[in-house]
Amino acid sequence: MENFRNLEIVQKSPNSPVFYLYLNRPSLRNALSHDFFTEFPKALWSLDQNPNVGVIILSGNGDHFCSGIDLKVLASMSKRVQSNDRGRTGERLRREIKGMQEALTAIERCRKPVIAAIHGACIGGGVDIITSCDIRFCTEDAFFSVKEVDLAITADLGTLQRLPSIVGYGNAMELALTGRRFLGAEAKELGLVSRVFASKDVMDEQVTAIAEGVAARSPLAVTGTKAVLLRSRDLTVDQGLDYVATWNSAVLLSDDLVEAISANAQKRKPFFAKL
Incomplete structure (x- = not known):
């Protein structure tokens, strides 16, 4: 380092x-x-x-x-x-x-x-x-x-x-x-x-x-939440909603989503790949 x-x-x-x-x-x-x-x-x-x-x-x-x-x-x-x-x-x-x-x-x-x-x-x-x-x-x-x-x-x-x-x-x-x-x-x-x-x-x-x-949360969700909140600061509500829709259209359907749903159903801690 x-x-x-x-x-x-x-x-x-x-x-x-x-x-x-x-x-x-x-x-x-x-x-x-x-x-x-x-x-x-x-x-x-x-x-x-x-x-x-x-x-x-x-x-x-x-x-x-x-x-x-x-x-x-x-x-x-x-x-x-x-x-x-x-x-x-x-x-x-x-x-x-x-x-x-x-x-x-x-x-x-x-x-x-x-x-x-x-x-x-x-x-x-x-x-x-x-x-x-x-x-x-x-x-x-x-x-x-x-x-x-x-x-x-x-x-x-x-x-x-x-x-x-x-x-x-x-x-x-x-x-x-x-x-x-x-x-x-x-x-x-x-x-x-x-x-x-x-x-x-x-x-x-x-x-x-x-x-x-x-x-411990999904790194895609964590980094996405930060990015969307920062971007939405300078947008109207409608623009912010459009931005997050575009963001999620790219990353929502991920392995992290599958793992989070499986972990919830199995009542266990989820494990996500590094980003």
Whole structure:
């Protein structure tokens, strides 16, 4: 398995379809480096293409999930895009931003479900990351902030686009304009996370169990559900229904369907081929 400077991939149990992807700069509270934006989509692609992977749990090594983008990245990017021509400076900066956006959108492009397990700080770019994830859980002491406004930045890596559909437009506007810190209990109340756990150890145990449960389902149904939900986000109901009809016309009549029906009739656990 490929090694990364800013990330760590761990399969905690042999033969388990659940793989952990850790942000791995604990001494810097997992601040996002320039290398992260190259490594992250590569890591997700490798996990997506690995047939042994059913579900990915995204977490952070150390005491925090992610403290946001490393400010050194902003400083170096500012120098890197400079040109005597204002137009070319702007075009270079746009390309830099688009590349960083694509790195986080890789979570949505990954066919396998990505579950965020959040503890400690989840600030700025950390919120960009978790809003791209399919399911989110956190500890009681986790804290969140859409921090960019305090750095004179309009958040540009996905939070402003994804957060409103998760917590509602009004709540997203308030959080983004104030940059205020809020804790796990409020994150649950807002709908940002599905469940809150008393400690990281409890969260890790419970989230692994949830991921194992998802991974035990038909991989065609799991990846299809993710793809259809993401696509339907940008469609009308009629368009979404048409899309899922087309999707299922291609994959519904599968060996997985036969196995699921047989297992149900025989009152046994189904076994599905890897994807």
